[in-house]
Amino acid sequence: MTASMSQCLMQMVQTDYAISDYQSEIAPRWCSGCGDTAILTAMQRLCRDEQLPPEKTVSVSGIGCASRLPHYMNAYGFHGIHGRALPIAEGIKIRRPDLHVFVTMGDGDCCSIGAAHWLHAIRYNMNMTVLLHDNNVYGLTKKQASPTSPHGMKSNTTPFGATLNPLNPLTVTLGVSNVSFVAQAVDWIPDLLYQILRQAYHHKGLSFIRILQRCPNFMEHRFDDWVRDPSKMRILTHGDGLRLAPDLSRVYKNQETHDPLNMERALALAALEGEIPVGILYRNPNVPCYDELRAGERPNTPALVETVLNEEFDKVGIWPDGAAAQVGE
Template sequence: MTTTDATTATGDTPVALTTRKDWASDQEVRWCPGCGDYSILAAVQLLLPELGVARENTVFVSGIGCAARFPYYMSTYGMHSIHGRAPAIATGLAISRPDLDVWVVSGDGDALSIGGNHLIHALRRNVDITILMFNNQIYGLTKGQYSPTSEHGKVTKSTPFGSLDTPFNPLSVAIGAEASFVARTHDMDRKHMMATLRRAHDHKGAAFVEILQNCNVFNDGAFEAITGKANREQMLVPLEHGEPIRFGPDGSKGVVLGADAQLRIEDVDAAGVDALLVHDEQRSDPSLAFMLSRLARGPFEPTPIGVFRAVERPAYGQLVDEQIAQVRERKGPGDLEALLRSATTWTVG
């Protein structure tokens, strides 16, 4: 018997046409009525038939939390694992099975609190996985404690006098962790979600998407000031690669990089179109993407959405396989008999 990789890649076999129904499992969806997770699930189930991947080659891995129930509702392969560890588990799966399309579904507590270490290392290694982080700035499953993205002073059951912690900015964390793809979208705009998730899926390597998601039970309206229908035009700053960054009615406002190396929002009429910062998601230096991730201090100021950063870097699994191929070329395929005799041997009798 020889050692083989347990892959059953379909190669170039065309993938059968599917619809949303084909990607939904037979399990009853059990999120609270009105939860933002429903619209994210719908966006993913509508997107997958368009991606040209087979159900059997798709895997959703999650940790613990409301978002982590996601795999149960997909008719793909899936694992609902333990708190915070999904990126680590997905790393092992994606490295050993580069033929698979591996998604990680996580929340702000799962990804940034208990699983923060795994998240940053999956990103820096550039493991070929797509990480969706549902950010609702609260712990939902444990019924309403503050999360690592909750605003300072948050009054919750565990912080009756207000939280004392400085929150994480998820995109700043991802960019700081050498992520090669970083994006933000929100649960109120299916079209934007699908477009952003498609980009994330198509990216080779680790893709990180923050999805602003409303928890209508424990943190209702957390993003209303920016994602509410009436507020979006004024408060969401769409990022388009190669385009000047502008928003507001008729694009009346824009983002300018000042001489003091700070980003600020100005009226386009006053500043002039040429003064606007042109978005370059492929910029190798992450500093501008980092600054954009911090343009808003919270979901009450104009907030950029879309792809912040998308740079090409070899996926980790690919590097692993290339190294194996190189060593095989040099040493030949592994031979057990030879391995046991690789140190000094002697014969008796």
């Protein structure tokens, strides 16, 4: 198989990737202090620790601040159109199952214009890692209310304050059929963010991580209460889940042992008010994946594609006398 051949060749050339191998030549152009940088670093750490070949890794995004991430990864990337990151990623995954697919979206990108794709992607449960960068605001366009903006938030589109209660991406995701992995992370505890991302990567199926992320320019003090008061962060632990380093464990004492198969508790945690749960809320490795159900018997290698196309062309070809018979032979 061509894919595995090239993989072997590449491994012969390079067997040890460093973080710098995943950093593109473009320096991140996010605002100073933006939480997106922590997410990018966690992704690059994951790639290094899992030794993912850059040519076998692809990140797909829509539009927004978060969606700039593929530019900063030295891997394949697809900066798509608004709200359409998931269908593009699904197309890539079904055509190239050998690639490691990461999807990055903002809260506006995923939960507003891309909401329909989001729900169906959860239901299709294709094997990919989805990162929702949720800063509660449209930052790229300089502060408009997003579906996750808190009630009463003043913005350019809601000068008198947002009139609706925010949408909770966790409860919505948990409510969709075939959901298989839902987690929540925060950018200001980068070690847990990395661990959650790693668990998500190893999960078979669509792993959905909502990452609460600070926007220092347009939602400056949104998460200050939680950043400054670690007791408001509830860390979810379980046997094969997160492991807090001793120094972090001293800071984040509010911990709960949670069974990730317990949907009822997961929903309760997702709807928690006042505290932010961090960890894996729900994980079920037995949910069927659409890409596995619909996988073809033969892999779509270039040689196979050429053969099939030629067969189809031959059906309508006009041949000189006797030539068709020779081809037929």
